[in-house]
Amino acid sequence: MVDDYGSELQMDIYEPGEAAERSPSGVPIMVYVHGGGWVSGTPAETAATLRWFSEQGYLVLSPEYTLATADRATWDIAMPQVTCALAWVGQQAGELGGDPSRIAVLGGSAGANLALTATYAAADTQQALPCKGDVPKISAVVGLVPAVDPESVFNNTDPVMKGYDQQLVRAYLGGEPADHPNRVKAVQVGTYLSPLAPPTLIVGHKNDHIVPIAGIRDFVDRARDAGIDVAYKEVIWADHTTPLLNYNPVSQALRLQVLDFIRARGL
Structure with missing residues (x-):
C-alpha cells in the first residue's frame, strides 16, 4: 500500500511455527496494530512477542x-489504512496458509484505538x-491499554504527562479537540458501538499515566450496554508502557491470557 504522501507501507509477516495444527482451511490469523501515540512506532518493535x-x-x-x-494530521488516514490492511488480509492470507474466517486483531495503546x-x-x-473489497468477519479483538477516546487522553490531568498527551492528540487531530468535534467523533471507539462488534478483550492498567483508566472503565460499561461481548482485565500497579513491549512476568502472563481469550473464540 502507498499512502497519500507517496510512502510505501509495509506489512510484517510471521509464518506459523512447524508445530502449528494445520487444517485444510489454514491456520488462524492474528493482525497486530502497533502503538506509539499515532506519531511513532513500528511493527518491528514487538517482533519478539509476535514471533511468540x-x-x-x-x-x-x-x-x-x-x-x-x-503539520500532518492522520485522524482520517490511519484508521482507514488499518481497515484496508484487514481487507487485504482477508483477500491474500489464504495464499500464506491462513484461514480468513478465523482472524483476531490485537492492538496496543494508539494501535488499540485503531484496531x-x-x-x-x-x-x-x-x-x-x-x-475496495470487504473486511472479513473478525472473530475477536484485543485492546491493550487502549486509547479508546483521544479527547479523554487530551484531557489527562496527570501533572507530568498531560503536556505529552496533548501534543500527541493535537498532531493526530490537527488541532485542539474542542475545535474539531467531528474529528473527535470519528476517532472515538464509542462512535462505533453496536451488537455486531466482535468479542472484545480490554486490558487496562490501574496506574496508567498516559491513558487514564477512568476512560477505559467507562468505555467497557458503554460497550457492554451496547450488547458487545466484552471481557475486561485490569492490571494493578502497572503504568502505561504497551505490555507487549516488555518481557517481565506480568507481560508474559498477559500474552497467555490473550492466547486463552482468542482460543476460546475458536482461534
Whole structure:
C-alpha cells in the first residue's frame, strides 16, 4: 500500500511455527496494530512477542500506517489504512496458509484505538468501507491499554504527562479537540458501538499515566450496554508502557491470557 504522501507501507509477516495444527482451511490469523501515540512506532518493535504468537500456531501480520506529525494530521488516514490492511488480509492470507474466517486483531495503546475503531466500524454494515473489497468477519479483538477516546487522553490531568498527551492528540487531530468535534467523533471507539462488534478483550492498567483508566472503565460499561461481548482485565500497579513491549512476568502472563481469550473464540 502507498499512502497519500507517496510512502510505501509495509506489512510484517510471521509464518506459523512447524508445530502449528494445520487444517485444510489454514491456520488462524492474528493482525497486530502497533502503538506509539499515532506519531511513532513500528511493527518491528514487538517482533519478539509476535514471533511468540506465530510459534503458538498463528499466521501473524502487522501493518504499517501513516504516522501523524505536527503539520500532518492522520485522524482520517490511519484508521482507514488499518481497515484496508484487514481487507487485504482477508483477500491474500489464504495464499500464506491462513484461514480468513478465523482472524483476531490485537492492538496496543494508539494501535488499540485503531484496531477497535477499524473492526467495530467494519462490523457495522451502515459504515462505508474506505477501500475496495470487504473486511472479513473478525472473530475477536484485543485492546491493550487502549486509547479508546483521544479527547479523554487530551484531557489527562496527570501533572507530568498531560503536556505529552496533548501534543500527541493535537498532531493526530490537527488541532485542539474542542475545535474539531467531528474529528473527535470519528476517532472515538464509542462512535462505533453496536451488537455486531466482535468479542472484545480490554486490558487496562490501574496506574496508567498516559491513558487514564477512568476512560477505559467507562468505555467497557458503554460497550457492554451496547450488547458487545466484552471481557475486561485490569492490571494493578502497572503504568502505561504497551505490555507487549516488555518481557517481565506480568507481560508474559498477559500474552497467555490473550492466547486463552482468542482460543476460546475458536482461534
